[in-house]
Amino acid sequence: MDNLLNKQVKAIEISGIRKFFNMVAEEKDVVSLTIGQPDFYTPEHIKKAGINALQTNKTTYTNNAGIIELRKAISDYYETKYRVSYHPENEIIVTTGASQAIDIVFRTILNPGDEVILPAPIYPGYEPLITLAGAKVQYVDTTEDNFKLTKQTLLAAITANTKCVVLPYPSNPTGASFTASELKELVEVLKDKNIFILADEIYSELVYDYEHTSISSFSEVKDRTIVINGLSKSHSMTGFRIGYVLAPKWIATHVIKVHQYNVSCASSISQYAALEALTNGLTDPQMMRENYKKRRDYVYNRLVEMGLIVNNPNGAFYFLPKFPIQKTTSFELGLDLVRKGRVALVPGDSFSKIGEGYMRLSYAYDFNTLEVGLNRIESYLSKVKLT
Numbered sequence: 001m002d003n004l005l006n007k008q009v010k011a012i013e014i015s016g017i018r019k020f021f022n023m024v025a026e027e028k029d030v031v032s033l034t035i036g037q038p039d040f041y042t043p044e045h046i047k048k049a050g051i052n053a054l055q056t057n058k059t060t061y062t063n064n065a066g067i068i069e070l071r072k073a074i075s076d077y078y079e080t081k082y083r084v085s086y087h088p089e090n091e092i093i094v095t096t097g098a099s100q101a102i103d104i105v106f107r108t109i110l111n112p113g114d115e116v117i118l119p120a121p122i123y124p125g126y127e128p129l130i131t132l133a134g135a136k137v138q139y140v141d142t143t144e145d146n147f148k149l150t151k152q153t154l155l156a157a158i159t160a161n162t163k164c165v166v167l168p169y170p171s172n173p174t175g176a177s178f179t180a181s182e183l184k185e186l187v188e189v190l191k192d193k194n195i196f197i198l199a200d201e202i203y204s205e206l207v208y209d210y211e212h213t214s215i216s217s218f219s220e221v222k223d224r225t226i227v228i229n230g231l232s233k234s235h236s237m238t239g240f241r242i243g244y245v246l247a248p249k250w251i252a253t254h255v256i257k258v259h260q261y262n263v264s265c266a267s268s269i270s271q272y273a274a275l276e277a278l279t280n281g282l283t284d285p286q287m288m289r290e291n292y293k294k295r296r297d298y299v300y301n302r303l304v305e306m307g308l309i310v311n312n313p314n315g316a317f318y319f320l321p322k323f324p325i326q327k328t329t330s331f332e333l334g335l336d337l338v339r340k341g342r343v344a345l346v347p348g349d350s351f352s353k354i355g356e357g358y359m360r361l362s363y364a365y366d367f368n369t370l371e372v373g374l375n376r377i378e379s380y381l382s383k384v385k386l387t
Helices: 005-009 016-024 045-053 067-082 097-110 126-132 149-158 179-190 249-263 268-280 284-305 331-343 366-381
Strands: 092-095 116-121 136-141 162-167 196-200 224-230 243-246 359-362
Touching: 005 116, 005 126, 005 359, 045 268, 067 092, 067 268, 092 097, 092 249, 092 359, 097 116, 097 126, 097 162, 097 196, 097 243, 116 126, 116 149, 126 136, 136 149, 149 179, 243 249, 284 366, 331 359, 331 366
Parallel strands: 116 136, 116 162, 162 196, 196 224
Antiparallel strands: 092 243, 224 243
């Protein structure tokens, strides 16, 4: 009977992040620095807005694209924050998290045989969705370029079949983000090409040393740029499952059709909570951002002191240090760190084969947890020979 199942579904695998997390979940006395989830609670005023939505019976279906008040708030937010305009009536779609947003976009723009450029190491959630849409992945190795796609590497990756390039910045798992001038170079490559740009900006509020620039703010490519964002990371609302798609009308008109038959609409209760976040909670991310920056600086200094090769990230809440392994794999190193070091990191090969040799460390944890975890990594490295 197994042969009756969808071959593309059978070909994809469970996320390496979750697979590893589940494997070590039963281990005792292990400090986990694995999961990319804010360790702050959702702000009280946002929770109260969700409760109020329940108590006032705002529990029915909404417009497929989301309540118009929320779409207007998203429009105002992007215009104020990133100086780019999207019409709330026909260019904004509220989704069940950013992951669903990515899925419906790929299913709208991709045909069998199309190619999608992914700068790697990269979050593992893109490739399976591309595969399910019948398209193929073209990985670009960014490890020699501070984990960033460059003008040269982008040009080299483009083929006659390239349909889309994904720009997931700030990046999970590297924390890399673009300056405006670096984005401008990519725009120069893409402005005359019929290639979609999918900009995953879910970590846009968590940028530390310079401001986030949205590639959609470049008029040369706005007509083919699709932005993905949401409230999960900015307002610690992962369980509310609210994301959104920003796209020109000619694209959004078709994305909404896939969205409609996929989930009908995002949770009404969560939408009203999100509305509160984007109207009265615009400064909420500031406290979290300041805390993450302090943690980043602390973790970076500790990793450098250990002698690990590591980039200092400008965004998100991850490090991707390189470990001096030669006769083992990242996955095997991860298991050994758990068994002998009593600390869990995510193996780099969870983020494509290009991540081999690296390990992802999330600093979305309190200082005490980070200190204990880093002490255990340091102790492990002093006792175990990796080369």
